[in-house]
Amino acid sequence: MLPEPRNPVKVLEQCQVSPWPSPSSGKPRSLPLTFYDLAFWDVPPVQRLFFYGNADLLGAPEFLLSELPLFEKSLAATLHHFYPLAGKLPCAMREAAPEIVFSDGDSVCLTVAVGDDNFEDLAGDHARDTARLRGLLPPLLRNGSGGGGSQWQCSQDVFAVQLTVFPLAGICIGTTLHHAVCDGSSYAHFMKTWAAIHRCGYGDGRRSTMAVEALPLFDRGVVRDNDGLREVFLSDHRAHAAAGDKRVDECDLAGGTTTELATFRFTDRLLRWLGRQVESETSARRCSPYALACGAMWAGIMRARGRSVSFGFVTGCKPRASPPIPGNYFGNCLGLCRVEEEEGEMEAKQGCLLAAVTASATAIWRAIEGLAEEGRVFRDARGWVRLVREYASARAVTVAGSPKLGLYAATDLGTPWGRPRKVEIVSVERTGALALSESGRDGDGGIEVGLALPRREMEAFRAFYADLLVAAA
Template sequence: MAPEALHNMTALEQRQVSPLPSPSGTKPRALPLTFFDLVFWDIPPVQRLFFYDNADVPGVPEFLLHELPRFEKSLAMALHHFYPLAGKLSCGSITPESAAPELVFSDGDSVRLTVAAGAGDEFHDLAGDHARDTARLRPLLPRLTRDGVRLQDVFAVQITVFPHAGMCIGTTLHHAVADGSSYLHFMKTWAAIHRLGGPGCSLEAVPVMGAAPLFDRSVVQDEDGLREEFLRDHADKRLLLEDDREPGSAELATFRFTDELLLRLGRKVESETSARRCSSYALACGAVWAGIMRARGGGSTRFGFVTGCRPRTSPPVPGNYFGNCLGLCRVEDDVQELSCGGGGGVITAAAMAAAAIWRAIEGLAEEGRVFRGARGWVRLVREYACAGAGAVTVAGSPKLGVYAATDLGAPWGRPRKVEIVSVERTGALALAENGPDTDGGGIEVGVALPRAEMEAFRAFYVDLVANLQY
């Protein structure tokens, strides 16, 4: 196909990558969506960027000749194990008359791989922590396509090469297909196949890494009839594609919390609230939540997060299960100090927010607690999961270990930066472990805000870090 200009980038070509080899005939071809999957049916796709720096990356012709075939083949071999990602969702909307949605794979199905080129001198700026207009990052992301009215792709990949600077791998995933754990299982497999199948080694000889994904939907028990209730909640609601909700103007920036910084904030939580301790997750989320509310000038103080349900179900869902298995939680405390009208300083605001989140997390320890409000999950997602809703939610998790999981081996290594760009549409915080170039461990948080709010949030963050030094 003819090259197409994309801002400062050029789309070179598109390829269709099918599982290699094709999955055996004994593998299930149709996977019904469970109630866990239906929770995320009509929210924007999850879009991630993986930046790999490499000053020795060749020019575009050399990359296409020598590097791209290896990426394409390792992707095809990873899809052999995760073949539903090459399939399609079987209906475009849920109505009382329509069949229940399924993820369907047919022989010959494939994942669209877009290949693009960017200017080498822009790579390090795009992969930085500083605030960048999200409009500059969108061209690095592939789009999902719809085949007619009733079929939709669920996964797409884009590789953008920046000559003499690095490479970016962008992925777009329909959230109804997989949660972060299943997605990282796939990405870890792809990276391992690519890493171990280096020069002089046949990719076919690379062993399967870890437990093979489990597609058996019977392991998800639904004694309370949540699936049927969620289907009714979705009835007459059209499937929301990424094109249907164009984001407004926003900037994306990364803010880092080292282990030492979180330890000091934890001590403040213990001294200023009734909480005896807080997890690093609650501390980082609380600090950012408080900063966003201050930046917005008060207003809603709603906070929502997800929790892994594989070990919480009865019987437990195996860890290698492929799909969604997340519960929804929200903080219902009236945290007055989060608003600009609160009398406390930045440390008090962060401490109160962190303590509120930690109380909600501690409450999950009670058996069955996470499922008590499950009948309202679809409505809760619609209420919380868009940038204009005023709520703050969470995407990703430091526990996923995204940097280590996506190590491609020589000459790329681990990504220097991972971004969840789709938070500009959902208003979520993008959490991960701090990247490999960061000293002191800890957590990094990606935040997407309008420019004025970003400047106010940055001032809050700088003030918080400065006050925690004493």
Template sequence: CWPSREPRVPPRAVALATPVRFEVADHEAPMAPAPAPLQHVTVLDRCEVSPSPPAAPGQPRALPLTYFDLVFWDFPPVQRVLFYGSAERDLLDVPGFLRRELPLFKASLAAALHHFYPLAGRLPCELPAEPEVACSDGDSVRLTVAVGGDDFGDLAGDHPRDTARLRPLLPPLPSRGRGSWGVFAVQVTVFPRAGICVGTTLHHAVADGSSYVHFLRTWAAIHRRLIGADKKVVDVVPPLFDRGVVRDDSGLREVFVRELAEAGDERLDDWDLSRRPGSGGVVLATFRFTEELLGRLGKRVESETSARRCSPYAVACGAAWAGIVHARGGNGSNCNARHQFGFVTGCKPRASPPVPGNYFGNCLGLCCVEEAEDGHGVGLTPSAASAAIWHAIEELAEQGRALRDARGWVRLVRECAAARAVTVAGSPKLGIYAAADMGAPWGRPRKVEIVSVERTGALALAENHDGRGGIEVGVALPRGEMEAFRAFYGDLVAGLR
């Protein structure tokens, strides 16, 4: 939902595009050309799923957006796809899925929305003086049911895939009339004899990754109980909607509303890879940083910089940041070239007083790191990038540091977009693979992708899906830049052997 225009969500396209993952072993192989004709997604139904039972009468009917929420008002919706494979092929017959699985899918979604009913609410398209998520009786979430004709295994891979193949797996935010839009939408796409894909679209001003995973964990637990995969009573940790727990002694909410209104139609399009002319198509790939690889990279950071230690998060982000700078053409020939990296930090424990962990909404602080090329033909190295990020993280330990520059956050977002700063979406700490365990026959997702990084230029971070530690990093780049990034990653890994 963006002021004065429909949400910038990909239209109901029919062509599928796939993000690709790279394995270390094939880093020297040329990247495959874009697949020839793309297959189609056939929409079978669009229905509305309401919270069941409805929200209790005493629950608030409007959730004011806090200054934390307003920082993300102009961001594209966060769009994820979760791929579930099943060994029980008979369950993947489309009529059988519609008859047996879909009713349980709808029932568990409705039950989860009972606890997270604001996800069925709506936001205004224009930014009012008092922005809020409005909730009322009869609210619902749009659910799209579809059949996919693309290669499920390829779509759920790590190798570079054309993002145009993934977009049809994602639902748009629906219009709710009278100048408002829904804030959350779901799509389930069945791939016969292969698996299912659950796509979600969420307005970023409504919730951050922590709140999204809280909802997903609740939904999955209810689904496991409904299908009999979990005999335990579902112990739902209720979300906290009380906006009074977010202190705003400096009046940041009013400042941010004014700044967003003054910005008018200035968007964050400088980040949007899909709008960049001559990009040659955008592909999405996943690069896996195992614990062993992170350990070796961390030791290199300590030996090549002044950092005494470096967290796995900083190591993975630094390596990916340096790789993107290299892919864009940064080669160390310009000692005046400066590159920016933006990341978020959880502010619930850092606020004063601390915000409860089950608070629903956004509660993230913005951090920005700037690093220069060395001018000696080396460019931004992974070690220098990782050390710079780690230094910024260490500074956050200072009391009040995370919120010290909060007044400039709205302006910082636009400056980072204009500078094409590399940013981060998701976090390995969220534990999304475990949270999304729907029970047999689907179990945990075999792959989760944040497809919307195509439009924010962000790195998509998650824990490695195999549960053995490490971090997976999703990267979206124009095809030519992805070739360069892939080679950079391969050389980095080879140099540590």
């Protein structure tokens, strides 16, 4: 591993980018958080990095002069359609239910920096100290008293962007998003729209509108809450606050140790081989690539920690809701799913690599198949807020992102940047989640999984993954 440079990132400037043109007066200025949003109220922000290679990029002065104005204009034009991302949320849960509030003049903070680290190394698959990546991510700024009710004693931005220039190498776009604002599907909708506007006109009004395939839907009326989950979640959050419990995003989920981030690839060939193992060892007629990749990662993490670890994942609820929620709805719409295991089942199979992977993948696939039962995803919904805290405190394995988001293809910026060379969810350092995406390598197929672990656990996991590749060869 390359040593961490003394000053890897130098901030050149910060500017505020407002939606342009400003959203019409008929657009709602406040969006109440639904029960879906409140499930993620106090989890750490979602932080992604997009690495774009460009060896012709001479340096920061050239970027500031020629490219930065184009990024600012295309971002402003995109925020015209996604203006709640320029809004504010209260910092704490108070008597009034939290809302995303947008006021004319609100903006997104755009940080521009220059990096002195090795671009190719940062954008690799191998294990890298996450300290080298943190400087590429923007913070969510907090603001003083908003002058309104008690909940506005402190407000915070919900979205921020950073552009880091690496001379003669490329740029990195870093984003930080408050998870209570939206899920990965809505985030991908925003990023896809920004990339399309950047490609086709850099903010020219008519051409920018033509680039938007589907406008986001902000109508909270499409979310039905017949079971009163919103009030249950509000009550749970207030109870935790009254008891003096820290928010999950304020806890040191990484344990204060040196953490490394690495990417592990599950090609189509490897997934087909894993599928045959599951079919030969169990009664399962098939097992999805998602379950196979997650099962292998789960088994490897348990091997690295030397103990059983719980597993949970999220599932999209737009088609599962009654009535279904439109696909362009902007916000969170995810259900939390716990994978149940028989007592001692996982421990009994840790002696054999393939048996451990098979058991893990099968358990995940059983949980996924169970979601076909109408209403199953909402059966334990009243405990979602407690489940988030329980899994965080236990360092359970969860999942962030999805191959279905297609972020590599969606974020093609056109000339001179093209598609990102690498996409990372760096916030898994804090959440312990698996960062899933489609493979970014042309023709490779399959799934890539980002994983952050303490250094010793990472070494053990890499040995497990190497043994898996040998077995599949």
